Structure formats: structure tokens, C-alpha cells
Amino acid sequence: MTEGLHRAALDALGDPNRRAIVEILSAGGRSVQEIADQLPISRPAVSRHLRLLKDAGLVEDRADGTRRVYELRDEGVEAVRAYFAEVWDRAIPRFRIVAENTRQP
């Protein structure tokens, strides 16, 4: 997993509609129409968000008979890991400043 993909996943979650889609999909696979039915946005808009989530590695799709089902990809494990990478990225530069600029009490 590259740093770039962490960023893509976090950036993709920066939009409230995409977070809502992730929440809906955390309960199980859904078609575009089923997702659109639960959100105040159009079906084409849902499709656009799904494409972005798919590019970010968060969502995958599969054929189920005549319809296409979207699902969360490979659980939340990678997302948890990406989340912590982001936390440390913010925390460590701040730690360095404190460690290097204060004296032993």
C-alpha cells in the first residue's frame, strides 16, 4: 500500500456525501439506485461519487445478475491504518519542536 493511496482514501472521505455512501455500504452491498434512494442527491451524482471512491480503493463493484452491486473493499483495516498514518503525520512534527526546543526540567 503506497502513501499515495492513503491520501486518496482520506481525500475521498473528505466529502460528506461520500462518507454517507461509505456508511450505507458498511451495512452491505447496494446498487446505485438503492444508495440514491437513501440520499438527497441524484443517481448520476451517486455514480460520480462511487467512481471516486472506487479510484481511491475504498469501494469495489461486482455484477449480481442484471444489476451492479457496490461494496466496501477489503474491510476497514486499511482505512484504520491510513487513519493512523495521518495522525502520526500531524503529531510527529509537533513532537520534534517540543523535544528540540525545551530543556530538561
Next chain:
Amino acid sequence: MTADPLVIEFEVKTPPARAFEAWTRQCATWWPTSHTISGDPAAITFEPRSGGRIFERGADGGEHEWGTVLDWQPPTRLRYRWHLFFDPSEATEVEVTFTGRGDDTAVRLEQRGFERLGEAGARRRERTLAAWSTITARFVEAR
């Protein structure tokens, strides 16, 4: 799926004892408040012993558990179980080592145990759901 440990290595221009002290006793001065439960903690405490609690105390005096110290070995090594923002059953483990290099310190942080979040079967599904909602909820607050 990647559940490999997260490893971060960097150097600080200060001796290991100072770095260890800053990491633990002075945690509240550098830990981003966006990643705390109270949002504005009065104190972040590492109880300095194996089995010690790691917790945040909010301005209102309320305490929030972050984890448990597993190994307390100043000034070179610290290992703790950490579940900030997660259920204690979803804890990961963090090990930080401080190695002297001249007047500086090489810091190596390893966070592991992510594979525990992805156990097989029904439990995996439950945990997955919990993990996703935690992530999305925290993300909203951090932005």
C-alpha cells in the same frame, strides 16, 4: 489488504532522555487536540510504569482512557496498548524506541495489530462496521 505494522522513523536533535520525556510527560504540548476526545485536554498522562494508564483529562475534569503502558524503559523504549477513539477490544500496539546517535536521537515508532481488526467470519464483519463508522466520524471532527 495490508495489515502490516506501520513504521515511522525520524531523528530529533536532542538526547534520548529528553525525547522520551517529551513523548510521555509533555505529550499534551504536542499531541494534536483534534485527535483528543475532549478536544481541549487539560492533561495527557502516561503513568510511568508497566500496567500504567494512559489517559486524557478534559478541562471539565473528566478522564478518557487512551490505553495501557506495557513496557516502561526510559530513556530507550516504550510500548503501549492504544485504543484512542476505538473500543478497547480494537486496540493496536505502539512501540517507540529512542536510540542515541551522538547528541541526537533516532526515533522509531511501530504501530501493529491491525490484522486483529480483520479477523475472519462474522466478528470481522462487526468489527469492520465499527471501524468504518469510527473512521468516518473522526474524519468529520478532524477536518
